[in-house]
Amino acid sequence: MLLPLQITFRGMAPSEAIAEDIRQRAAKLDEFYDRVTSCRVVVEVPHRHHHQGKLFHVRVEVIVPGRELVVSRAPDEHHAHEDVHVAIRDAIDAVARQLADYVRERRGQTKHHEPRPQRS
Numbered sequence: 001m002l003l004p005l006q007i008t009f010r011g012m013a014p015s016e017a018i019a020e021d022i023r024q025r026a027a028k029l030d031e032f033y034d035r036v037t038s039c040r041v042v043v044e045v046p047h048r049h050h051h052q053g054k055l056f057h058v059r060v061e062v063i064v065p066g067r068e069l070v071v072s073r074a075p076d077e078h079h080a081h082e083d084v085h086v087a088i089r090d091a092i093d094a095v096a097r098q099l100a101d102y103v104r105e106r107r108g109q110t111k112h113h114e115p116r117p118q119r120s
Contacts, residue, residue, distance in 0.1 A: 005022070005023060005026050005039050005040075005041070006038070006039070006040040006041070007019050007022050007023075007040075007041050007043070008040070008041070008042045008043070009042075009043050009044075010042060010043070010044040010045070011044050011045040011046065012043070012044070012045045018043060018084055018085075018088070021085055021088055022041050022043075022088055022092075025088060025089065025092040026039050026041065026092060028092075028096070029062065029092070029095070029096060029099060032096055032099045032100050032103055033064060033099055033102070033103050035064060035065055036062055036063070036064055036099075037063045037064065037065070038061075038062070038063045039060070039061070039062050039063075040060070040061040040062075041058065041059070041060050041061075041088075041091075041092075042057075042058070042059040042060075043056060043057075043058055043084060043087075043088065044056065044057040044058075044059075045057070054082060055082055056082075056083075056084045056087040057072070057073065057074060057087075058072075058073045058084075058087045058088055058090070058091040059071070059072045059073075059091070060072075060091045060092055060094075060095045062095050062098075062099060064099070064102060067102060069095055069098045069099060069102065070095075071091050071092075071094040071095040071098065072091075073087055073090050073091045073094070
């Protein structure tokens with residue numbers, strides 16, 4: 001990546017193990033496209049009043065020329081996100097899919113459908 005990765009923790013203490021997991025996964029985004037100009041990852045524990053385990057919210061923002069790709073994994077949608085590493089994996093995998101779509105679009109590899117003939 002051209003710019004450093006920015007990692008933010010909210011509602012929890014910073015963890016070097018979590019930060020290292022994010023760095024390793026985010027570095028793989030370069031395999032899809034080497035012109036990523038910035039990547040920001042926010043890991044948050046939004047509510048502290050759960051009766052079950054903590055659910056993690058992960059937001060990933062990737063900026064590439066001409067576009068900003070954003071993925072937000074809300075904890076209410078995925079109960080597997082009681083494990084922060086699963087939440088991180090899911091969010092970065094989702095932004096990787098968006099990045100792959102962006103690259104295909106830039107290279108002109110997307111399918112273009114013929115317009116349907118209009119009935120008179």
